[in-house]
Every structure is written in structure tokens, then in C-alpha cells.
Amino acid sequence: AEWKYAIEEALEEVQGVYATKFKEHIEANSDHTVAIFPFGTLGESADTTELAQMGAIQFVDASPGFTGSLIPELQVFLMPYVLPEDPAVLADFYKTSSTINEDLAGLYDAQNLHLVDMFPEGEVVMTTKEPVTSPADLEGVKFRVMTTPLLVETYNAFGATATPLPWGETFSGLQLNMIQGQENPMFFVESTKMYEVTDHITFTGHNTFTTAVAANKSFYDGLSDEDKALVTEAADAAYDYIIDYQKGLEDEALAKIQEAKPSMTVTRLTDEQREPFRKAAEQVREKFVEMTGDSGKAVLDGFEADIKASQERVGG
Numbered sequence: 022a023e024w025k026y027a028i029e030e031a032l033e034e035v036q037g038v039y040a041t042k043f044k045e046h047i048e049a050n051s052d053h054t055v056a057i058f059p060f061g062t063l064g065e066s067a068d069t070t071e072l073a074q075m076g077a078i079q080f081v082d083a084s085p086g087f088t089g090s091l092i093p094e095l096q097v098f099l100m101p102y103v104l105p106e107d108p109a110v111l112a113d114f115y116k117t118s119s120t121i122n123e124d125l126a127g128l129y130d131a132q133n134l135h136l137v138d139m140f141p142e143g144e145v146v147m148t149t150k151e152p153v154t155s156p157a158d159l160e161g162v163k164f165r166v167m168t169t170p171l172l173v174e175t176y177n178a179f180g181a182t183a184t185p186l187p188w189g190e191t192f193s194g195l196q197l198n199m200i201q202g203q204e205n206p207m208f209f210v211e212s213t214k215m216y217e218v219t220d221h222i223t224f225t226g227h228n229t230f231t232t233a234v235a236a237n238k239s240f241y242d243g244l245s246d247e248d249k250a251l252v253t254e255a256a257d258a259a260y261d262y263i264i265d266y267q268k269g270l271e272d273e274a275l276a277k278i279q280e281a282k283p284s285m286t287v288t289r290l291t292d293e294q295r296e297p298f299r300k301a302a303e304q305v306r307e308k309f310v311e312m313t314g315d316s317g318k319a320v321l322d323g324f325e326a327d328i329k330a331s332q333e334r335v336g337g
């Protein structure tokens with residue numbers, strides 16, 4: 022059969038590279054075919070998630086920055102200064118975390134979605150029209166975030182005026198000066214030319230972009246054991262590939278940006294400069310627990326325990 026798979030990015034971007042690897046594995050090992058629908062062909066993330074829930078498409082890549090509106094506990098991925106920064110620890114964490122692969126997977130099930138894989142897409146950086154080294158610099162800045170409530174809390178706590186928008190309205194929003202900042206991993210800042218409509222890049226170290234691939238649950242449950250195993254193997258192959266693919270990607274993307282726009286400034290906040298952002302993160306943590314209750318609290322505790330286990334395993 023033909024399986025339809027929607028992503029939030031272009032084919033050459035990280036989600037597209039993952040999806041292409043997944044497709045290649047499925048097609049090389051079965052009679053199934055996979056049709057990938059890049060961003061813009063089936064609507065925004067909220068639309069493609071709904072299509073997957075209804076079974077109009079079989080797979081969707083939709084990030085917690087959007088799906089956190091549907092499954093509030095997913096907003097744990099958006100909490101500032103919670104995920105580790107070391108890529109090796111991250112790579113181990115998404116694969117081994119029982120909080121992700123059992124607890125959060127169960128919450129997907131309840132939405133008629135089967136969680137296939139979660140993976141990191143790189144450190145998130147701020148790109149803004151004015152330089153940012155402190156929360157005071159974000160005062161009065163309309164800062165675009167993905168549409169989940171916790172991101173609004175985060176950027177308001179960081180001193181900005183958080184402005185939730187779907188991806189499709191971000192470039193024009195910056196161009197028209199309706200917003201003056203946004204956050205995304207470096208590869209995406211480069212590939213979507215965010216640097217053309219902002220002038221400053223700031224590394225705050227507050228998060229890594231997480232994304233998730235899910236299947237329609239009724240479709241998945243109806244697959245033969247063999248096809249279920251095939252999906253898992255394809256996801257495993259794509260996961261290993263995308264982790265490896267991203268080594269050096271941030272530096273390459275930054276070099277391209279600096280080549281295309283030499284005036285772009287790049288600032289890496291010192292530990293001291295990060296401190297007020299870390300402080301602000303404490304109230305975001307309280308908001309998360311307020312929004313998600315006991316269930317969210319359990320997810321957060323499990324999440325942090327799993328991160329610690331990965332750090333011990335990988336870091337030695």
C-alpha cells in the first residue's frame with residue numbers, strides 16, 4: 022500500500038532527511054511505498070496532525086511546539102534549561118527514555134496516534150532585530166513562538182511579548198515588523214533565510230528543538246507483526262542516520278549565514294549572562310506543573326530521571 026507521511030519542513034531539511042531515510046528503508050524491504058508531503062502541501066502542523074488522527078494520512082512529523090496544545094504533557098520538551106546540551110547524551114536519551122517511549126507514547130495512544138520516534142533537531146537560537154544579552158533586551162520585543170501555551174509562558178518570563186504563530190506566518194511577520202524575533206535551530210535559520218529578516222543570533226543554551234513522528238493508531242494496530250517490525254526498523258535506521266547527519270550541521274549552517282550576510286552578529290551568552298534566563302525558567306517550571314497537574318509532574322520527574330540516566334551512561 023501507499024503510506025502518506027507529512028512533515029513540517031522541506032525535503033532537504035532535517036525532518037525531510039529523516040523521512041527520506043524512513044521511506045528508503047520501507048521501500049527496500051517491502052512492497053509498500055511512502056509518499057512524503059513537505060511543509061505547505063497539506064497545511065500547518067495542526068492540520069497535518071488532525072489528518073493523521075483521522076487516518077487521511079498514515080504518518081505525521083509534528084513537533085511538541087505544536088502538539089503540546091493537544092497533549093499538554095509534551096510541553097516538557099519546551100521547558101528551558103531542562104534538556105541536556107551534549108548531543109551524545111541527547112541521542113541516547115530519546116532512544117532509551119521510558120518516559121518518552123512508554124508514558125508519553127500512552128498519551129499519544131489516547132489521541133489515536135502511535136508514537137513512532139522522537140528526535141532532536143539541534144540547539145535552538147534566538148534571531149532578533151536588536152541584540153539580546155539579557156531579558157531587558159527582550160522588553161517590548163514581539164517574539165514569535167510555536168503555538169503551545171508553555172512557549173508563551175517561557176518568552177513572557179524571558180521578558181519578551183510572546184506571539185504564538187504557525188510557521189507559515191513567521192517570515193512575513195518578521196519582514197513586516199509585526200514580530201521582532203523568533204527561535205529555531207541554526208540549520209533552519211539558514212535554510213528558511215530567517216537571517217534575511219533578523220540581524221542578530223543569540224545562543225542562550227536554553228533548549229534543543231525536539232520533533233516527533235507518529236502514525237495513525239488504527240492504521241498501525243491493523244498492520245501485520247511483520248509490518249510493525251518494519252516500521253520500527255525503518256525508524257531505527259532513520260534515527261541513527263539523522264543523529265549522524267546533524268554532526269557539524271550547525272557550524273556549516275552558521276558559516277553559510279555569515280557568508281550570505283557578514284553583518285549578522287553571533288553572540289554566545291556567558292554563564293553569567295544566562296543566569297537571569299535560568300532564573301526565569303523556574304517560574305516556567307511552576308507553570309508547567311500548574312497546566313498539567315499530577316500527570317505532568319510525573320512526566321517531568323521521569324523525564325529528569327531519564328536524562329540523568331543517559332548522562333551517567335554516556336558521560337561515564
Ligand code: 6CS
Binds near residue numbers: 030142205
Ligand atoms: O518554528 C517552526 O515552526 C518550525 N521549526 C522547525 C525546526 N521545524 C518545523 C517547525 O514548524
